[in-house]
Amino acid sequence: MNSTADEASEFEFPIIMHREGKSGIFVPKISLTSTAPPMNPAFYNPLGEYKRDVLVHVVSSYAASFTKGVRFADILAGVGAGGIRVGNESRNVGCVFLNDLNRNAMQLASLSINQNGIGEKFIRSGEEANFFLSNHSSMEERFDIIDIDPFGSPAPYLDSALRAIKIGGILGATSTDGQILCGLYPNVSLRKYGGYSLNTDYCQEIAIRLMLGSLAFAASRHSLGISPTFAHTEKHYTRIYAMVTGNSADLEGKLGFISQCNACPSRSVGPVMIGVCPDCGSNCKAAGPLWIGELFDLQFLTKAAELRPERKLEQMFVSAKDEVGLPATFYVTDSISSRIGCSSVPILYVVDSLKGLGYKSSRTILDRKGFRTDACTDDIIAVFRSYTD
Ligand SMILES: C[S@@+](CC[C@H](N)C(=O)[O-])C[C@H]1O[C@@H](n2cnc3c(N)ncnc32)[C@H](O)[C@@H]1O
Ligand SMILES: [Zn+2]
Structure with missing residues (x-):
């Protein structure tokens, strides 16, 4: 038996090597058969493959202009599928940090790193994600790219991530709070993201704008700005990518409201809510405050x-x-x-x-x-x- 096979035999639950992209990822066997992949013994969701395909490519595209390999942190890594694929498949990545509180997840990640023969690039840790980020907030420890891929909302991690990212770096964040962001629970959206959500035909876009708004408000507290790079949404999640800029004045004119007429397709986007539809005179309902700049x-x-x-x-x-x-x-x-x-x-x-x-x-x-x-x-x-x- 080789050393990877030796290590694999030490797990107390059934595991399997699963291929994703160009990488081999060790995952709990149950995560490939269960309809809702469980958190225990460790989290892996095969339905997240496309999200990780996009991540790998976003990192390659961003890192292409660097002369030195970039520093990437996967702070809620699960079994490490995202970070391992970035380390193995993205161009110009110098160092990947994988962090997750779940010990089984980090042990599986270790096995996958060996399997792909990329050990020299990886640093693993099992810390609480905010603690991990705070420990990387000194100038020399900061990251070029941080990915925040939580259960539910990324909001609890935004402040720490902003402290641990370089100016000009990219923050990626997922939300699986679809019902909250798409208007079913607007008051919960206000509490979690700082803006009301709205149930409209384009609620996926409102979800993205609420996430960007939440990140922009957090950035502004640190005298930073953001500039969105890319965003996409699938059935189970919404993803944003934004560059962090060094000046909160960059946010000027980028935060506001979307007002939607209750009776016709008319909508208005601007710094204030509109109460009455300019086209038909009916009442409007509003989402925000949220990001109203480019996506x-x-x-x-x-x-x-x-x-x-x-x-x-x-x-x-x-x-x-x-x-x-x-x-x-x-x-x-x-x-x-x-x-x-x-x-x-x-x-x-x-x-x-x-x-x-x-x-x-x-x-x-x-x-x-x-x-x-x-x-x-x-x-x-x-x-x-x-x-x-
Ligand atoms: C949605 S999963 C991550 C999925 C992974 N990024 C992927 O693409 O497969 C969220 C992970 O966060 C971990 N986690 C939850 N709260 C945490 C915290 N406060 N600090 C560190 N890890 C945490 C969980 O153990 C779980 O593995
Ligand atoms: Zn109208």
Whole structure:
């Protein structure tokens, strides 16, 4: 038996080597068969593979411009799937810190590191995540990239992460608080993220904006700013990536409210809430305070697409480039069709027709049937009617 096989035989629960991306990850056998992967003996969710594919590529794209390998910290690492894949697959990564309170998880991580032959890059620890970050807050200990991948909300870790990140570094954060961020519990959203959520067609975008808002308010407390790099959302989670800047004045004009009319598709984005719809005079409801600036960085997306990741990722980055510079919030085709009582209209027809009328328009990576535009509500509706006429 080789040493990895020796170590593997020492576990008191069944484990298996699972392939993800280009890496082999040792995981509890039960995490591959159970519908909800358990926290014990250690956490691994195979459904998170795409999220980690994106992470690996975001790190490569960010690190590409560095002359020296970057320092990456996976502070809630589970069995280490994210961090190990970054260390093994991302370009130009010098050092990966894996941290998790769960001892089984860190033992499995050790096995996977040996399996992939990448031991020289890794430092493991089993500390409480905020304690770990505080211990890395001196200038020479800080990280270029920190990933926060918790159960639920990343909010408890934001302050410590901001102390442990370099200026110009990237913070990645996941939320699995879908119901809170998508408007089912707006008061809980206010308590956890500092802004009210709202149940709308574009609630995935509101979720991203609430997370960015929460990070921006935290950054501002440390006299720092943020500049979002990328964000995406899947059924079970929302992910943001943002660069931390050295000046809280960068946040000027980037925090505000989204007001949505109760009766028509009209919405307003700005520094204050709007109580009455400018289009139809009905009452509006509002989300926020939240991030109202750009969600994606064009330079980053260009680099990410240039590095030619596998097709699905490349399409996502290329498609996201079209959204840069377009208004906050998207419309959903089926929702407009049902509101005006017409049959379903193909998304490409809508986008092309709006462009034909001289408006800006694009699809959005946040919803298969979502589109952005700077057109007024009347002209959007006219495009939908023109399809059935
Ligand atoms: C959602 S899982 C992480 C999943 C992992 N990032 C992945 O991609 O597979 C959250 C992890 O955080 C760990 N954890 C929870 N609270 C913690 C804390 N305060 N400090 C350190 N680890 C913690 C848990 O043991 C669990 O493994
Ligand atoms: Zn209205």
